[in-house]
Amino acid sequence: MVQFRTLSIVIPVYNEARTIHQILDLLRELRLVNDITKEIILVDDCSSDQSVTTIEAYAAKYPEMGLRLLRHQVNKGKGAALHTGIREATGDYVIIQDADLEYDPEEYNLLIKPVLRGFADVVYGSRFMGGNPHRILFFWHSIGNAVLTFLSNACTDLNLTDMETCYKLFRRDIVQGLKLEEQRFGFEPEVTAKVARVPNVRIYEVGISYYGRTYAEGKKIGWRDGVRAIYCIVKYGLLGA
Template identity: 25%
Template sequence: MNTNPHTDIQIEINRNTNDLTMEGNKYSVLLPTYNERDNLPIIVTMLAKTFDENKIDYEIIIIDDNSPDGTLEVAKRLQQIYGEKRIILRPRAGKLGLGTAYIHGIKNATGNFVIIMDADMSHHPKNIPDFIRKQREKDYDIVTGSRYIDGGGVYGWDLRRKLISRGANFVADVLLNPGVSDLTGSFRLYKTPVLQRIIDATISKGYVFQMEMMVRAKQFGFRVGEVPITFVDRVFGESKLGSGEIVAYAKGLYTLFTTV
């Protein structure tokens, strides 16, 4: 029979960390979409399965930018299947950028935590319980998924794209010293007020938005934890990363370096 009170306390801590059903917590997933007709039903199904199996309260906010492939019609069907409490539709008139999609989405979030991720299945919902456990370890303000720590990785990219991503993160780390290993990642968990404050201060658009949010997080003194993730290149559709985004990234990096 164990009579060590410290052991009993540690067991209780571990039990609470692994139990994801803490009463009162709700997680709002922001899913910006543009031409994700094929991917959206799969990612929503995977998200619902993950949340339901772990007894996690959630909502999925789909922010579609008037996709010409009929993504919004698919989203409406998913809302019929899962219900308006779980699937929130907040479409916009046109393709207005990733940063403004988050701004639009958080206005409709009712959770005390917000999860941002891609809708193209590059991010696997199975990692979400790990994000939640990590957040509870030290009451982190932000938990970010990293491809570049032990246990993380990238699959489906050619050498050129891997070099671009690694190079972008290396240069940003040297210039900005953000304190995270994957500055350009877009799979993260935030406390809702923390995300709101960072968004209010962020001026970048597009893919640079993710980078600036981590720089602002350090500027404001928010605590950030990291979880290893495996990034898988999209199965359906085309990548939205082009030469224009690369140029915008370089300009955004220079702006942050000279102003923050």
């Protein structure tokens, strides 16, 4: 039987005061299979809005959640926030959760299933497989995601359908054992390339829903991040840096 008692949920936060309470509501109500407990770690990347005070007020209102708030004194980037949260995680497994509402925490149980069955060490939640809801948004973003996933697969010899997904579930010792460097959105191709080189690692993928945001709704990633992702795919995947 796989030992899985606690799931560490790492949430990078940057100017998410408008929606952070909603994602925390979802996590508070979430019930994980097998009575797995939740360790929720929020990493504020020097937000300039009311994100910190909103989180602190929420933590005071619901102390039973045991929210852990870590803060960067200067803005470093999403990847850096993830590094901080992953380093501080103590659960058996670690999952990444964005602070917006693009992904549904209820679907953690989908990612957990192949772990509990003893098949997987790492599970990616794919927005592009299965019959789950998927908001229709930007054509060129979908092409960009497909190109980045293809290039990543070519360098890692994996057959993922969604390398850029937020929902990545890792066995804690595996992800904490990686030397991660990328400070911004290059985290996705870097962690994928490095986890693919872990000896005998078992990587699975399950279909998830996706409730994407427009830029007007707060989406932050842009074309420069796509260019950086290609650089990271070559550096960490092809050259093995």
